[in-house]
Every structure is written in C-alpha cells, then in structure tokens.
Amino acid sequence: MSERYDVIIVGAGPAGLATAYFLVKKGFKVIVLERGSEPGSKNVFGGRIYSYVLDKYFSGWRSEAPVERWVRREKLSLLCKNDVVSLEYEIGREIDGYDSFTTFLSRFLKWMALRVEQEGAIVATSVRVDEVLFDDGKARGVRVGEDKLEAEYTVIAEGANTLLLEKHSLRDKISPKDITIGIKEVIKLGREKIEERFGLIGEEGLAQFLLSPLFGGGFIYTMKDYVSIGVVYRPLIKDQVEAKDVIEELRLHPSISKLIGDGIPIEYSAHIIREAGYRDLMSKPYGDRYLVVGDAAGLLLNTGFTIRGVDLAIESGRLAGEAIDRISKGEDPSIYVKLLRESEIIQMLKKFRGVPEVLSNHKIYTVYPEIACRILKNMYSVDESPITLRESIREATGSRFSMIKFILELLFMVKNL
Amino acid sequence: MKILTLIKLTLDISQLKYESTGEPLTEIAPKKMGDSDKCAVEEAVRLKEKLGAYTVVATIGSTSENERIIRDAYAMGIDEGYIVKVEDPEILQATSIGKIVSSLVEKTGPYDLIILGAGSLDTHSYTLGSIIASKLNIPIIAGVDSLQYVDGFFEALCIMEDGAYTFRAKAPLVVTVTTEANEPRIPTLKTILRSKKMEVKTLTIHDLGVDDVVKVDLLDVKRYVVNRRKILWDASEDLEKAVDKFIEVLVSEGVAQ
Amino acid sequence: MKIMLYGESIEWIKQARTVADILDGETIGVTPSRELGNEAVKILNKVYVFDSIHYEPNSYYKTIYKIAEEVKPDLSIFPSTIKGRTLAGLYAGSRDEPVITDVVDLRYVGRFLEVKRLVYGGACVAVLRASTPLTICISQGAFKPSEKGENGKIEYFSRVDEERVQTIFKPREYLGIPLERAEVVVVAGRGFKKREDLEMVKELSSRLDGAWSVTRPLAADYGWADTWIGISGAIVSPRLYIAIGVSGQPLHMIAARNSKTIIAVNKDPSAPIFEEVDYGIIGDLYQVIPRLLEKIKKKT
Numbered sequence: 009m010s011e012r013y014d015v016i017i018v019g020a021g022p023a024g025l026a027t028a029y030f031l032v033k034k035g036f037k038v039i040v041l042e043r044g045s046e047p048g049s050k051n052v053f054g055g056r057i058y059s060y061v062l063d064k065y066f067s068g069w070r071s072e073a074p075v076e077r078w079v080r081r082e083k084l085s086l087l088c089k090n091d092v093v094s095l096e097y098e099i100g101r102e103i104d105g106y107d108s109f110t111t112f113l114s115r116f117l118k119w120m121a122l123r124v125e126q127e128g129a130i131v132a133t134s135v136r137v138d139e140v141l142f143d144d145g146k147a148r149g150v151r152v153g154e155d156k157l158e159a160e161y162t163v164i165a166e167g168a169n170t171l172l173l174e175k176h177s178l179r180d181k182i183s184p185k186d187i188t189i190g191i192k193e194v195i196k197l198g199r200e201k202i203e204e205r206f207g208l209i210g211e212e213g214l215a216q217f218l219l220s221p222l223f224g225g226g227f228i229y230t231m232k233d234y235v236s237i238g239v240v241y242r243p244l245i246k247d248q249v250e251a252k253d254v255i256e257e258l259r260l261h262p263s264i265s266k267l268i269g270d271g272i273p274i275e276y277s278a279h280i281i282r283e284a285g286y287r288d289l290m291s292k293p294y295g296d297r298y299l300v301v302g303d304a305a306g307l308l309l310n311t312g313f314t315i316r317g318v319d320l321a322i323e324s325g326r327l328a329g330e331a332i333d334r335i336s337k338g339e340d341p342s343i344y345v346k347l348l349r350e351s352e353i354i355q356m357l358k359k360f361r362g363v364p365e366v367l368s369n370h371k372i373y374t375v376y377p378e379i380a381c382r383i384l385k386n387m388y389s390v391d392e393s394p395i396t397l398r399e400s401i402r403e404a405t406g407s408r409f410s411m412i413k414f415i416l417e418l419l420f421m422v423k424n425l
Numbered sequence: 426m427k428i429l430t431l432i433k434l435t436l437d438i439s440q441l442k443y444e445s446t447g448e449p450l451t452e453i454a455p456k457k458m459g460d461s462d463k464c465a466v467e468e469a470v471r472l473k474e475k476l477g478a479y480t481v482v483a484t485i486g487s488t489s490e491n492e493r494i495i496r497d498a499y500a501m502g503i504d505e506g507y508i509v510k511v512e513d514p515e516i517l518q519a520t521s522i523g524k525i526v527s528s529l530v531e532k533t534g535p536y537d538l539i540i541l542g543a544g545s546l547d548t549h550s551y552t553l554g555s556i557i558a559s560k561l562n563i564p565i566i567a568g569v570d571s572l573q574y575v576d577g578f579f580e581a582l583c584i585m586e587d588g589a590y591t592f593r594a595k596a597p598l599v600v601t602v603t604t605e606a607n608e609p610r611i612p613t614l615k616t617i618l619r620s621k622k623m624e625v626k627t628l629t630i631h632d633l634g635v636d637d638v639v640k641v642d643l644l645d646v647k648r649y650v651v652n653r654r655k656i657l658w659d660a661s662e663d664l665e666k667a668v669d670k671f672i673e674v675l676v677s678e679g680v681a682q
Numbered sequence: 683m684k685i686m687l688y689g690e691s692i693e694w695i696k697q698a699r700t701v702a703d704i705l706d707g708e709t710i711g712v713t714p715s716r717e718l719g720n721e722a723v724k725i726l727n728k729v730y731v732f733d734s735i736h737y738e739p740n741s742y743y744k745t746i747y748k749i750a751e752e753v754k755p756d757l758s759i760f761p762s763t764i765k766g767r768t769l770a771g772l773y774a775g776s777r778d779e780p781v782i783t784d785v786v787d788l789r790y791v792g793r794f795l796e797v798k799r800l801v802y803g804g805a806c807v808a809v810l811r812a813s814t815p816l817t818i819c820i821s822q823g824a825f826k827p828s829e830k831g832e833n834g835k836i837e838y839f840s841r842v843d844e845e846r847v848q849t850i851f852k853p854r855e856y857l858g859i860p861l862e863r864a865e866v867v868v869v870a871g872r873g874f875k876k877r878e879d880l881e882m883v884k885e886l887s888s889r890l891d892g893a894w895s896v897t898r899p900l901a902a903d904y905g906w907a908d909t910w911i912g913i914s915g916a917i918v919s920p921r922l923y924i925a926i927g928v929s930g931q932p933l934h935m936i937a938a939r940n941s942k943t944i945i946a947v948n949k950d951p952s953a954p955i956f957e958e959v960d961y962g963i964i965g966d967l968y969q970v971i972p973r974l975l976e977k978i979k980k981k982t
Contacts, residue, residue, distance in 0.1 A: 039618075041614075046493075130618070130621050130622075132614070132617045132618060132621055133617075134500075134612065134617065135614055135617055152613070152614035153613055153614065154613060155613050155614040155615050157614060157618075196442075196444075196450065196453075270445065272442060272443065272444060272445060272450070273442075274442045274450060274453055275453075436802065438802045438803045438805055438932060439931070441802060441805055441806075449802065449805070449806050518780050519771070519774075519780070519781055520774065520775060520778060520779070520780055520781070523775050543764075543914075544913075544914070550767065550771075550781075550783045550784075551764060551767035551768065551771070551783065552767055552768075552770060552771030552774070552781050552783060553771065554768075554771065555739070555743075555767075555768050555769070555770075555771030555772040555775060556771045556772070556774065556775035556781070557775070558740075558771075558772060558775070559743070559771070559772045559773075559774075559775030559776040560775055563846075564740040564844060564846045564847050565739060565740060565768070565772065566847070567739060567764070567768040568764045568768065584908070584909075585737075585764060585765060586763060586764075586765075586854075586862070586909070586915075586916055587737075587853060587854055588851060588852050588853040588854040589851070589852045589854070590736075590737065590849060590850070590851050590852075591849070591850040591851075591852075592738070592847055592848070592849055593847065593848040593849075593850075594846055594847045594848070595846065603914060604902070605902055639780075641780075641810055642810055642811035642812065643808060643809075643810055644796070644809040644810060644811055645808065645809040646801065646806050646807070646808045646809075647806060647807055648805065648806055648807075649800065649804060649805060649806055649807045651939070651957065651958045653944060653958060653959055653960045654959075654960040654961065655956065655957070655959060655960070655962070656960065656961050656962070657951075657956060657959075657961075657962040657963075657964055658961075658962070658963050658964070659951075659963075659964045659965065660947075660963050660964060660965020660966070660969065660970050661949075661964065661965050661966070664965065664969055664970065664973060665973075667963045667964075667965055667970065668963075668970060668973045668974050668977055669977075670961070670963070671945065671947075671961075671963060671970070671974055672974070672977055672978065672981075674922075674943070674945055674960075674961050675890065675922075675978075678921060678922045678943055679921075680865065680866050680890045680891070680892070680921070680922055681889075681890060681978060681981070682981060
C-alpha cells in the first residue's frame with residue numbers, strides 16, 4: 009500500500025486515542041486502527057473519569073465532553089446479608105468545577121476520537137490488526153487481512169486482551185490468578201427517580217463503592233437517566249456466586265433493589281481485567297520502533313472496587329507521544345520507560361502495589377462488612393440494657409478492636425479511587 | 426451506467442429494550458445499515474466491478490450515524506454519497522420519502538438503476554422501492570433474490586409464495602433486493618482508509634426543491650403483548666407427562682383422536 | 683365510504699370484508715382471477731376482474747390504478763404479502779396517498795381513522811392517526827373472516843400492459859396442503875441438527891393432516907426447504923401452530939401470530955417463543971418428538 013504514516017496506533021481506547029492526540033499535535037501523521045465498529049465499542053467501564061487530566065490537556069472539554077453527572081457525593085457501603093453500613097462524603101460546591109464526573113465510556117471515546125480527528129489524525133474502525141510486521145526485530149507497520157500498512161512507529165494500545173503482544177511473545181499470557189472480571193449493567197431509571205432516590209439535584213452525581221462477602225467489590229454510578237452498577241468479580245473468592253449471577257445478586261440486595269429494582273436493564277457487559285497492578289507492568293514496554301501503552305502495558309489501576317484507567321491512560325498516552333517525539337529526534341527508546349518512571353502513573357501504581365494482595369486475602373469483603381454491621385446493629389438495638397460503643401465492638405469482634413483504625417483502614421482502601 | 430443505492434439507518438430490533446410501560450427504548454437501541462440495504466450496496470458494487478458502473482449512495486437522516494453508514498458504503502466500494510438532512514426520518518410518511526428520493530434522482534441523476542433493500546428491519550414495510558418507482562414512472566422489480574445483467578437487460582429472480590418469477594427489464598429500473606441476493610463483502614483496510622478520506626455531501630430538502638414533508642401522526646408505540654395461555658410443561662423432568670399433555674392439546678384442538 | 687380491496691385468496695377477501703364492516707363501507711373487489719372473482723362476488727358489492735396469466739407488479743398496479751379512477755375509493759386494501767406490499771406502494775405512490783402496512787386494527791375516531799399497525803418486525807404495535815384517501819395492507823389472519831354475504835356484480839376489465847418488463851413464472855409444486863390453507867402447521871426451527879431430521883416434522887404434519895414448513899435460516903441459510911414461515915416468507919394463521927426447535931424471533935412470530943393456538947417445543951426455557959405460546963414443552967425435541975410420534979401411532 010502506498011500510503012505511509014509516521015505512527016500506527018492499534019486500538020482506539022483511552023490510551024490509544026490519547027497517544028494519537030498528543031502525537032498529531034506534535035505534527036506526526038497518525039492513524040488509529042480499532043477493531044470494534046466504533047471507538048469504545050469494546051470497552052467496559054464503570055463510569056467515572058477524573059477531571060484533572062482533561063483540564064491539563066483538553067481545553068474546553070467541560071462544555072463539549074459528554075458528561076453525565078458531576079460527582080458531588082461519594083459513598084462507601086459495606087453490605088451484609090440484609091444490613092448496610094455506609095459512610096458518605098458530600099463535596100461542597102466547587103467554583104472551578106468538580107474533580108470527577110460520570111460518563112459512558114463509549115460516548116466519551118467517541119468525543120475523544122472526534123477531537124483526535126479534528127487535529128488531523130485518522131481513526132479507522134472495524135479494522136482488525138492481525139499482526140505487527142517485524143523486520144529483524146524492528147516494527148515497520150501492521151498487517152490487516154491482505155493489506156499491509158507501514159509506519160515509522162507502531163503503538164500497541166490493544167487493552168487488557170493482549171492478543172497481539174501474546175502473538176509476538178512480547179508478553180506472557182496472564183495467569184488466571186491475576187485476572188478478574190469486570191461485570192457491569194446499565195439500568196434505565198429515569199432522571200426524576202434517580203434524583204429523588206439518590207438525593208441529587210440538577211447535574212449532581214453519586215459514586216458509590218460497595219463491599220460485600222457475596223460479590224467482593226462493586227460500584228454504583230449515577231448517570232442522567234441511567235444507573236451503572238458493576239462488580240469487579242474475583243473468581244477465586246470462595247463460596248461466591250457465579251459470574252453470571254453476580255449482578256443479579258447485587259441488584260437484589262434489599263438496599264440496592266429499593267433504589268433500582270424497578271429500573272430496566274438495558275446493557276450487560278463483562279470484560280477481563282488484569283489485576284496484578286504494579287507486578288503486571290511490562291518490564292520493557294517498548295522495542296525497536298514500537299511502544300506499548302495503557303492496559304496492554306499493565307498501566308491501569310485496579311483498586312478493587314473499580315478500575316481507574318482513563319486518566320492514567322491519557323497520561324500514559326501523553327508520555328508515549330513525548331517518547332516517540334524524542335526517539336524520532338535521536339534519543340534511545342528507553343526514554344519511554346524513563347518518562348514513565350518519573351511520572352505520577354508509576355508512583356501511583358507503586359502506591360497501590362499492595363492492593364491486589366490485600367484484595368486477594370478477602371478479609372476486606374468477608375470480614376469487614378460483617379463486623380461493621382454487627383457493631384452498628386448492637387449499638388442501635390435498643391433494649392433494656394443500653395450498650396456502649398466499646399461493648400458493642402467487643403461483642404461484635406470478640407476482641408479488642410479499634411473502630412478508628414478500622415475506619416482508617418477502609419478509607420485507605422478506597423482513597424484515590 | 427450510473428447506479429443509486431439507497432440505505433437506511435435502522436434499529437437493531439433484536440436488541441430492542443422496553444420501558445415498564447411497554448414503550449420501546451428506540452433511542453438507546455444500536456443502529457446500523459439495514460441488512461438488505463447492505464446487500465443492495467454489494468449488488469451495486471458488483472455491477473461497478475463488472476460493468477464499470479458509477480455508484481452513488483444516499484441516506485436520509487440527521488445524525489452522525491448517517492454519515493457512518495455512508496462511509497460503510499464507501500468502504501464497500503461506492504463512489505459518491507449524499508445525506509439528505511431531515512430530522513426524525515423514521516416518522517416521515519413513506520410517500521414523503523418517495524418525493525425526496527425522486528427529487529434527489531432529478532438533481533443527481535439520471536440513474537440507470539436505483540437499488541435498495543426490500544424491507545428495512547424496523548418498519549419492514551416493503552413499500553419504499555415501489556413508491557419511488559411510481560414517482561419516477563419507471564418499472565420496479567421487488568424482492569429480488571438474485572440479480573444478473575445479461576445482454577443489456579437486468580434479469581431478476583424472485584422467489585414468492587406461489588413460485589419463482591424471473592423478471593427482465595432494461596434501465597431505468599428500480600430494484601429491491603432481499604438478503605438472499607448476495608453475501609456483502611467485508612471492507613479491507615485499504616477500502617476503509619479510502620472511505621475515511623472521501624467527501625460525504627449533504628443536502629437539505631430545500632436544496633432538493635421539496636418544501637414540505639408529511640410526518641406520520643403517531644399516537645403511541647407499545648410492545649406487542651401476546652395474550653396467550655403460556656402453560657408450560659418440563660419434559661426434562663417428566664417426558665411421559667409432557668408428551669401426554671401434548672397429545673391432550675392435539676385432541677382438544679380436534680386434530681387428533 | 684368506498685372501500686376497494688385487491689385480493690388473491692378468498693380467505694383474505696373475507697377478512698378484508700371485516701374491515702369494511704367495521705367502517706360500514708361499500709366493498710369493491712379487484713382480482714386477477716376469474717375463478718376468485720366468481721367467489722368474491724358473493725361477499726362484495728362489486729368485483730372487477732382483470733385477466734392475467736401471472737403476476738407482474740408494474741402492469742397490475744396500473745390496472746388497479748385505472749379501476750380506482752373509476753371507483754374513487756376512500757380506502758384501498760392490499761394483502762401484507764410481498765406482492766401486496768409492492769402493489770400497495772406503487773398504487774399509493776401514484777395516487778400520492780399514504781400507505782400503512784401490517785395493519786391489525788382500525789376504527790373511526792371523529793373524522794380520523796385510528797390505525798394500529800405492527801412495527802419493528804412485529805415486536806411493537808404503533809397507533810397512528812390517518813385520514814382518507816388511504817391505502818393499507820392487512821395480514822392474513824389479522825381480522826376474523828366476515829360472514830356477511832352480498833349479491834354483487836362482476837365487471838371485466840382489461841389489463842394495462844407493461845411492455846418494459848418481461849416475466850417468466852415457474853409455479854411452485856405443492857406437495858400436500860398449501861401452507862396458507864392448512865388447519866395445522868408444523869414448523870421446524872434451528873433446534874434441528876440435520877436435514878434428515880425434518881422427517882419427524884413431515885411425519886407429524888401428515889399424521890395431523892397438516893402442512894409443514896421451516897423458519898428462515900433452515901430454508902435460506904441451510905437450503906433444507908424452498909420456503910419458510912416469516913415476514914419475508916409465508917404468513918399463516920392455522921387453527922394449530924406447532925413450533926419445534928423454534929426460538930421465536932419477532933420476524934418469524936409475526937407470520938404465525940394469528941394462529942388460533944400455538945404450541946412449542948424448545949429445550950431453552952428462556953426462548954422468546956415461550957412468551958407467545960398457549961402450550962409449551964420445555965425439552966429436547968429429539969426426545970419429545972419421537973416419543974410423541976410413537977404414542978400417536980399407537981393410538982391410531
């Protein structure tokens with residue numbers, strides 16, 4: 009094929025599109041190839057994006073990006089069989105805008121793709137890349153069916169399903185113990201019911217994290233007319249319900265079902281999540297004339313409740329863009345890793361590196377909700393002999409137990425989610 | 426030879442969801458080029474490859490998804506495309522669509538062949554092709570399962586309830602094809618890239634000299650509720666009982682002793 | 683009110699007459715068959731018969747259009763078959779009047795007609811307001827046959843030729859009872875694994891003096907039969923519809939929905955067909971049908 013590009017990006021997810029955005033702004037001729045029929049059609053995503061990264065790079069995004077609701081209420085709930093213990097934080101009014109918002113990733117990515125195309129890159133959908141063309145270890149483009157497309161640089165942004173990387177033995181197949189499944193359902197409830205039941209006004213939104221021995225960690229995000237509920241499903245937790253029933257289990261919980269029980273499920277999706285976090289990071293996410301970005305390189309933050317990826321993906325796209333720019337000017341490809349190391353992303357992944365281990369010890373799901381519910385149940389049960397907080401805790405845990413420590417530990421878990 | 430293919434953005438009805446009141450949630454249903462429209466595009470592109478025809482595609486609508494299906498048609502090999510901008514085209518009277526199309530034909534034609542899918546998946550009226558033919562006063566061959574071009578004639582096989590019809594006609598002609606007509610090609614990278622660079626022309630109905638469109642006076646749309654008895658027996662639990670119940674039904678309906 | 687209807691079968695004409703009864707209209711029939719004309723004249727006020735060797739839409743519609751110029755109908759009715767829809771589109775387009783297909787009910791509300799039609803492949807019913815003159819298509823079985831009789835007149839009309847189109851017709855060879863007239867229809871769906879297994883369906887239908895058919899994939903994709911039941915194939919309304927291994931997609935069900943009683947066998951309890959049945963057997967057809975045939979044989 010006669011057409012030649014400076015950079016081919018495989019995958020129009022957040023990382024791929026961000027890489028394209030930063031590169032095209034630097035004057036590179038860029039093409040993004042996406043196997044889905046639209047950008048974002050293969051993504052499953054909880055529904056919250058942090059504003060800071062958009063503020064930094066996408067001028068005017070607040071008025072044009074497809075925001076559903078601005079998150080003003082943050083809630084953490086521990087679900088027992090019937091009871092719930094919740095901790096809620098309501099953010100005061102912000103003048104410069106809120107720190108995060110809910111959105112449908114598919115719509116958000118369509119908007120990002122539009123911005124990328126406005127800058128002059130091409131985003132081609134329904135294109136399945138079969139392989140990266142290597143010449144003596146040097147990437148020189150991709151093959152799509154019968155067609156070959158050449159470029160100076162190839163960026164692999166294929167997401168968690170690392171088919172290309174595995175095909176070229178650049179990355180091992182992930183071990184089942186490092187896989188979790190993100191399962192999400194979108195429920196139509198209507199604006200009025202959402203605002204009434206979740207206590208929201210106008211464009212305000214709620215982000216809720218859930219912990220339960222039944223399904224592990226989960227989330228609820230409010231959209232304008234829809235509620236997005238999901239679970240980060242860990243197949244290894246014992247006695248857990250099956251993946252296909254897990255959302256049903258969540259929906260039927262008394263505290264959830266009264267909120268969304270009469271809603272209409274309109275979309276169900278499930279997706280693999282690489283959960284190993286920092287451990288899963290590719291040690292060498294680059295090679296001769298190619299880079300790996302986003303999820304594919306392990307650059308996403310699975311916090312246990314939800315997958316924080318979009319802001320990190322955009323940031324990693326920016327770094328990949330900068331790396332390619334500098335490599336093209338003669339710097340060594342290892343500059344990419346250097347840039348990553350110096351960046352916030354790696355710092356954050358490092359900070360959360362213990363999370364997968366903490367999560368896989370399951371105490372957080374199995375023990376904490378029960379303890380919390382028992383403590384509060386004891387405290388609030390009124391009978392002839394009133395009980396003190398200390399007694400209540402002792403009765404619930406059978407031991408010395410620090411309520412403060414307990415709460416702090418939980419908050420640590422959900423911090424930065 | 427110049428060919429006009431008409432395509433429609435249709436709901437994927439297999440994924441239609443409903444409000445608790447029974448109203449279909451059409452705004453969130455996935456939309457795509459109609460299956461038989463895709464066969465019409467394929468048929469046009471085959472005629473282009475065989476006879477060097479020039480191919481034009483058109484759709485009516487106002488969303489970015491209309492542009493997407495025009496590009497999908499480009500990626501299959503169509504040469505030129507138009508979007509006629511009309512809000513909510515799905516509630517236009519078919520006769521209004523007929524008028525828009527005949528004006529489009531006058532403006533961008535003449536065409537030897539106007540080809541479209543026999544019926545869209547959503548309303549499935551099977552009438553648009555014939556309305557267009559009547560407006561343009563040219564013949565139609567509708568519901569074509571196989572189309573050939575032989576010695577200056579279009580030759581079309583249509584399988585119908587009572588048998589197989591073969592119609593032969595010269596251009597100009599309207600043809601509607603069923604999904605039997607062909608297996609639409611899957612675009613290649615090369616054609617997708619080409620499609621991204623091609624211009625999609627837009628027209629308003631005023632550009633076409635159509636001053637007014639008539640909308641369907643739609644009062645209500647609800648899920649079709651079937652009032653049937655829905656008595657179920659589980660044969661995997663008790664085969665004999667289920668089969669006996671089946672026979673009871675046959676007897677009570679008077680079709681078995 | 684003058685109602686003109688173009689019919690190809692007496693069963694359908696009787697049902698279309700019901701529409702005329704609802705609207706209290708005068709009925710004028712049009713048909714390309716002398717034989718049918720002779721029958722129709724006992725049901726309708728007047729019947730125009732035009733001679734034709736076989737169907738060709740372009741000449742047919744011009745003929746019907748010319749008859750309409752004489753009749754000046756307020757409402758024109760065609761069958762919701764592929765032929766009927768094609769003719770209705772041509773006819774309504776040339777008369778510049780609206781056309782509504784898949785009509786299942788209609789009535790007068792004030793000066794307007796309130797028309798119910800199926801949309802989204804039969805998954806939904808839409809209610810529309812329309813005024814005359816109007817063309818509609820009604821499905822076989824959507825209305826009960828009228829029992830009213832008339833002593834109408836026949837008028838022979840000459841067909842308008844369409845020289846631009848040549849037609850060759852190969853009639854289908856019917857083996858047994860035609861689907862549209864059968865009291866019992868047994869239909870096989872994708873639950874069948876091999877073509878040979880359709881013998882079970884054939885045997886069951888012949889034991890019940892019925893006809894058999896398949897769903898679209900079995901005919902169109904696998905080539906196991908020439909026709910199918912579905913919106914793009916045959917539309918049936920038998921007394922008993924037996925669906926075996928049929929999932930119940932809307933485009934299939936719309937063509938069988940007017941059956942009096944529906945019974946289905948399917949191993950998937952969540953198959954949509956179980957929403958539309960009177961009786962359902964949840965079970966493997968390869969167990970249920972052989973056992974059923976055995977028992978029926980034993981009885982007779």
